[in-house]
Amino acid sequence: MRALDGERGGGQLRFGGRYSGSSFSELLDVDYAHLRPDMGRFSERDWKALSIPHGTTVLSFKFRDGVVMAGDRLATEGHRVASRDIQKVYATDGHSFVAIAGAAGPAIEMAKLLRVELEHYEKIEGESLELEGKANKLSQMIRQNLPMAMQGMVVVPLFAGYDLRRNAGRLWKYDVTGGRYEETEFEATGSGGLYASESLKKAYEPSLSRADSLRIAVQALTDAADEDRATGGVDLERGIYPNISFATKLGIERASDTEMDEVYRDIMARRRNGSGAPR
Amino acid sequence: MSMPFYVSPEQVMADKAEYARKGIARGKSSVTLEYDAGVLLMAENPSTLSKIGEIYDRVAFAGVGKFSEFDQLRKVGVRYADVKGYGYSREDVRAKALANAYSQAVGDIFTRELKPLEVEMLVAEVGDDNLAGHEKNAIYRVQFDGSISDHEGFCVIGGAAEELNNFLTSAYQVGLPLGEAARLGRSALQRAADGEPRVPPENLEVCLLERARPGRKFNRLSTEQVKELLGE
Numbered sequence: 001m002r003a004l005d006g007e008r009g010g011g012q013l014r015f016g017g018r019y020s021g022s023s024f025s026e027l028l029d030v031d032y033a034h035l036r037p038d039m040g041r042f043s044e045r046d047w048k049a050l051s052i053p054h055g056t057t058v059l060s061f062k063f064r065d066g067v068v069m070a071g072d073r074l075a076t077e078g079h080r081v082a083s084r085d086i087q088k089v090y091a092t093d094g095h096s097f098v099a100i101a102g103a104a105g106p107a108i109e110m111a112k113l114l115r116v117e118l119e120h121y122e123k124i125e126g127e128s129l130e131l132e133g134k135a136n137k138l139s140q141m142i143r144q145n146l147p148m149a150m151q152g153m154v155v156v157p158l159f160a161g162y163d164l165r166r167n168a169g170r171l172w173k174y175d176v177t178g179g180r181y182e183e184t185e186f187e188a189t190g191s192g193g194l195y196a197s198e199s200l201k202k203a204y205e206p207s208l209s210r211a212d213s214l215r216i217a218v219q220a221l222t223d224a225a226d227e228d229r230a231t232g233g234v235d236l237e238r239g240i241y242p243n244i245s246f247a248t249k250l251g252i253e254r255a256s257d258t259e260m261d262e263v264y265r266d267i268m269a270r271r272r273n274g275s276g277a278p279r
Numbered sequence: 280m281s282m283p284f285y286v287s288p289e290q291v292m293a294d295k296a297e298y299a300r301k302g303i304a305r306g307k308s309s310v311t312l313e314y315d316a317g318v319l320l321m322a323e324n325p326s327t328l329s330k331i332g333e334i335y336d337r338v339a340f341a342g343v344g345k346f347s348e349f350d351q352l353r354k355v356g357v358r359y360a361d362v363k364g365y366g367y368s369r370e371d372v373r374a375k376a377l378a379n380a381y382s383q384a385v386g387d388i389f390t391r392e393l394k395p396l397e398v399e400m401l402v403a404e405v406g407d408d409n410l411a412g413h414e415k416n417a418i419y420r421v422q423f424d425g426s427i428s429d430h431e432g433f434c435v436i437g438g439a440a441e442e443l444n445n446f447l448t449s450a451y452q453v454g455l456p457l458g459e460a461a462r463l464g465r466s467a468l469q470r471a472a473d474g475e476p477r478v479p480p481e482n483l484e485v486c487l488l489e490r491a492r493p494g495r496k497f498n499r500l501s502t503e504q505v506k507e508l509l510g511e
Contacts, residue, residue, distance in 0.1 A: 017358065019358075020354075024361055024365075027358055027361075027362070028362070028365075031362075032362055032366075035362070035365065035366050112365075113365075116361055116364070116365050119361070119495070120357065120358075120361045123332065123333050123334070123357045123361075124354055124357055124358075126329060126332075
């Protein structure tokens with residue numbers, strides 16, 4: 001189909017273009033480079049001198065029916081609050097999600113691109129990628145961000161989902177080079193990640209119910225917010241609650257603010273009356 | 280130097296059109312109907328190669344004729360939609376713009392190339408009640424020569440399109456529930472199936488654009504779901 005291949009409509013329509021595979025990011029690289037600015041060319045710039053919003057604590061763990069992903073809502077620019085209600089947990093398709101930590105701009109863009117990438121593949125090929133394939137795709141995106149990461153624009157997401165072939169929840173953490181490590185139980189990352197991990201470690205069991213999972217997720221974020229000034233936790237005054245989602249066989253489900261409110265109040269009440277040990 | 284024979288432009292176009300029509304008539308037809316909660320796309324298709332596909336959140340595609348050609352057009356449409364939605368916003372991806380782009384591309388090939396595309400396409404969009412100005416459904420038909428038309432309620436593409444569109448003009452009612460729309464669609468396809476008394480559910484490809492579904496509204500039904508829908 002030769003006539004479809006050329007540029008037409010003064011480059012405006014470009015119906016077709018040169019790329020004919022099933023990856024959206026490759027399509028952008030080949031035919032729509034203007035939508036993929038090459039941030040590497042700014043590498044002379046010291047990004048640390050600029051003030052760029054950073055997202056902080058995100059965590060993920062497996063539970064009885066699948067896998068949980070949670071993140072607080074705070075973004076900071078140095079010691080300043082950049083946003084109190086940023087979203088850090090993004091559904092990438094019907095059974096997987098990504099949680100972002102690090103430089104908010106590139107991280108949010110990466111989550112958006114991953115979602116389009118997975119959707120694009122599914123539509124072009126007529127079937128969806130395996131969960132492992134999705135996790136691997138995210139590795140490549142992080143690797144592409146490496147020049148930026150060297151300048152301080154680090155993006156370290158968590159990726160998790162329900163594997164419909166294996167009938168199990170699975171989760172991965174990443175390093176700045178795109179290194180991908182599958183975790184068997186739980187993982188937390190970002191500035192408050194260490195505190196969240198410690199909190200999860202005490203309360204974690206693989207057979208947790210949904211209710212218990214929600215509880216230890218809120219608890220871990222509360223502990224992280226307690227120790228790390230850049231982590232948000234629950235903000236009752238403004239009515240801002242963490243993003244907590246569950247991926248199960250049935251799909252992705254978000255915990256409601258009402259649920260989290262109840263759980264959080266209960267945790268705090270127990271801590272006040274001295275019965276606050278994890279669960 | 281030999282002189283090429285002169286052939287009038289009318290003759291060239293008529294020959295190409297005849298060639299394309301013949302190619303399209305060899306394949307089976309595809310029916311699209313609006314029902315009370317969305318848009319139903321249906322094709323007689325015993326193979327596992329799809330004639331109907333998802334383009335974007337609210338937009339779907341149906342093609343008839345030569346598979347390799349309309350499937351390539353479908354993929355081109357997905358690329359167009361995804362790039363547009365990524366560069367602007369998801370709400371900016373509309374069936375009308377896509378159908379126009381198809382019309383340009385297919386029309387261009389019809390005039391320039393020796394062999395026209397042996398395809399006919401349909402682009403359907405389901406309305407969104409939460410998006411002011413976008414509440415209505417839209418159905419566009421693009422033919423092998425690039426001619427484009429918009430349709431309300433229903434549209435048939437393929438060899439028997441004219442006959443079936445006439446049939447639906449008298450049989451179609453606004454606001455049909457899904458089950459009735461599906462039965463009506465099948466009875467239309469059955470008229471086109473030469474000699475075959477009925478099209479079994481296994482040979483039906485049925486996809487929906489469901490108004491109430493959040494996000495991506497496209498839903499491909501399994502054979503079991505189709506059977507249930509048809510009440511079998």
